[in-house]
Amino acid sequence: MTLTWVDGYPAAGVPVHDRGVAYGDGLFETIRVVDQRPLLLSRRLQRLEAGCQRLDIPCQPEQLRAQILEFSAALGDGVAKLILTRGDGQRGYAPPRPSSPRTLLLGSPAPAYPREHAERGVQLYPCATRLAEQPALAGMKHLNRLEQVLARSEWQDPAFAEGLMRDMSGRVIEGVYSNIFLISKGVLQTPSLERCGIAGVMRAEILERAQRAGIAVEVCDVSFEALLAADEVFVCNSLYGIWPVRQLKSHVWPLGPLTRKLQNLIADLSSGT
Amino acid sequence: MTLTWVDGYPAAGVPVHDRGVAYGDGLFETIRVVDQRPLLLSRRLQRLEAGCQRLDIPCQPEQLRAQILEFSAALGDGVAKLILTRGDGQRGYAPPRPSSPRTLLLGSPAPAYPREHAERGVQLYPCATRLAEQPALAGMKHLNRLEQVLARSEWQDPAFAEGLMRDMSGRVIEGVYSNIFLISKGVLQTPSLERCGIAGVMRAEILERAQRAGIAVEVCDVSFEALLAADEVFVCNSLYGIWPVRQLKSHVWPLGPLTRKLQNLIADLSSGT
Incomplete structure (x- = not known):
């Protein structure tokens, strides 16, 4: 059983019109979670915010932080992958204005490297x-x-x-x-x-x-x-x-x-x- | 109401582990449909097949053709966007072997250009x-x-x-x-x-x-x-x-x-x- 959230709630699917699927229009983070604690979280939020600024995607770092913390608590130990997309769009490259970004959080076990x-x-x-x-x-x-x-x-x-x-x-x-x-x-x-x-x-x-x-x-x-x-x-x-x-x-x-x-x-x- | 299919059936969501979302790992086609007929279809299938070969994504052109024809019949007139992803994957860039590609078909009205x-x-x-x-x-x-x-x-x-x-x-x-x-x-x-x-x-x-x-x-x-x-x-x-x-x-x-x-x-x- 894997833990997956969309926009803060358990869900297994992304709407088909998401621009992440259409164009790879978004960012991601791969977060090591140890004892319910996401490591290097502040750095990650800074990087996400900087990336969003460059791509002109609205970013709410405090909301992201809260979501990641909550997800990490549920995950316990492992890897939390965060995907932040520009959200839904109509056909065409032009970003919707305003856009409503979407967050995915995907849990997986800690990798077992030799x-x-x-x-x-x-x-x-x-x-x-x-x-x-x-x-x-x-x-x-x-x-x-x-x-x-x-x-x-x-x-x-x-x-x-x-x-x-x-x-x-x-x-x-x-x-x-x-x-x-x-x-x-x-x-x-x-x-x-x-x-x-x-x-x-x-x-x-x-x-x-x-x-x-x-x-x-x-x-x-x-x-x-x-x-x-x-x-x-x-x-x-x-x-x-x-x-x-x-x-x-x-x-x-x-x-x-x-x-x-x-x-x-x-x-x-x-x-x- | 928009017409959207996933793997040949009406659906509104893509599984969160799809590699299209994760990495933009796939291809797409934007198909003009007139009177239930997808224009330039053979060229598109050739291009898809060539792209799949370069990305090492398994491709079944005849199955794609059938799906596009069926979708076009349902759409009638407009634009059918086909997205073909490598399908689901675990964390990590390495493509699953074998992979099970996923198709999305998204209908929209014909564009009204001046x-x-x-x-x-x-x-x-x-x-x-x-x-x-x-x-x-x-x-x-x-x-x-x-x-x-x-x-x-x-x-x-x-x-x-x-x-x-x-x-x-x-x-x-x-x-x-x-x-x-x-x-x-x-x-x-x-x-x-x-x-x-x-x-x-x-x-x-x-x-x-x-x-x-x-x-x-x-x-x-x-x-x-x-x-x-x-x-x-x-x-x-x-x-x-x-x-x-x-x-x-x-x-x-x-x-x-x-x-x-x-x-x-x-x-x-x-x-x-």
């Missing part, structure tokens, strides 16, 4: 699918995710815990469902997401906590060569925390001390698998 | 939203349409019947909800859609009928300068047929003879508004 991923690191699949460069949509966790669907379809072998995604110009951007960091000469770097990619809340949290811990951080363009030359590499998201990256094709990175330190710095946010 | 658009031509809004270059998705009428939503949001003034969309490199690609053609020295040209854009069925039909009528046609990259230098320009889609383009910002094109000839060539497919 413990070794966090402890010993993972291997990345080199995705052939490239991310298109679209500054108007970059950074947002919007519902237009066919690139990720295509990229994730490229491999079935569980030896690859994640896939590496690059942009059309070859720059390193992110994992299919995570952000990527590298450590070069003691500096913590993560790709700029001004052209494409999703600005994850765990990425933001790591950047902030690292800085507070006195680690030099840098958000910048990252070439494939820079990735290979890095001393340490890791991927992160809100569900598993940090996984060291050990291998991409024939290239091998060590599991270094700064990655371990950062894992400890966010230990309170990890899923505890 | 007669003058076809007779005297239209003015284009110069959209600032650019189309990202993504060959893996180019040409398909998929459900990731935030670029079109943003572009269509740029103007409210009904003086602009359509908006012009260019790609990140500045090339002319299409209208927000139509394809674009230009005529230069007697040659009918339309932009290549290898990097972005939607390959419309009316565009394909016009290319084929023009060739059959002995008109030279060319699918090629089109610069903004080439557009301005063209002798005639028009936009087209399956609902309104062909609208001559008369103005973009300060630039004015004449309503030329080849555009009129092509309007006559597709007169059997126009909406008759």
Whole structure:
């Protein structure tokens, strides 16, 4: 039995005229819920509000907060996926004015990732699918995710815990469902997401906590060569925390001390698998 | 009262776990229905099948054909929008294997476009939203349409019947909800859609009928300068047929003879508004 809510009430269906279905016209959040508590909630609400502003979708963060808290209490432990769409529309791309956004909340169990991923690191699949460069949509966790669907379809072998995604110009951007960091000469770097990619809340949290811990951080363009030359590499998201990256094709990175330190710095946010 | 079907039966809702809602993981078609007859149906089924193949969504064209015919008979006259999603999925981008696609059919009245658009031509809004270059998705009428939503949001003034969309490199690609053609020295040209854009069925039909009528046609990259230098320009889609383009910002094109000839060539497919 799965817990699913629409606009704050238990429901299993979305109206067929919802613009989320028609155009992917909306945003989403994947929220780790531990002991009825949604982790990193304030960051998520900030990101949702910023995304709504860019897409010109009306947003009521306090109402969303209340709904997520109530849903998390009902879920207890697991993952709460929030989908926020622009709501119903008539035929045609023009957004209705005003529009009445719709929220979906979908519960699922906490994912059971192998413990070794966090402890010993993972291997990345080199995705052939490239991310298109679209500054108007970059950074947002919007519902237009066919690139990720295509990229994730490229491999079935569980030896690859994640896939590496690059942009059309070859720059390193992110994992299919995570952000990527590298450590070069003691500096913590993560790709700029001004052209494409999703600005994850765990990425933001790591950047902030690292800085507070006195680690030099840098958000910048990252070439494939820079990735290979890095001393340490890791991927992160809100569900598993940090996984060291050990291998991409024939290239091998060590599991270094700064990655371990950062894992400890966010230990309170990890899923505890 | 609107006619809406899900998987061949009257229904008003889509299950919340549908991947159309989650990721825009699917395709759509906007079908003009006249006297219970869906126009250009074979072309549409071909395009759907090609799109499904590229996205690796199972497709049963004969079953789709039967559903569309049955829906069109119930609708009588108007527009049938078909949405084909990959169906339900669990959390995560990886497509379920096998997946069970879902079809939505949404009926609406025939649009009432002003007669003058076809007779005297239209003015284009110069959209600032650019189309990202993504060959893996180019040409398909998929459900990731935030670029079109943003572009269509740029103007409210009904003086602009359509908006012009260019790609990140500045090339002319299409209208927000139509394809674009230009005529230069007697040659009918339309932009290549290898990097972005939607390959419309009316565009394909016009290319084929023009060739059959002995008109030279060319699918090629089109610069903004080439557009301005063209002798005639028009936009087209399956609902309104062909609208001559008369103005973009300060630039004015004449309503030329080849555009009129092509309007006559597709007169059997126009909406008759």
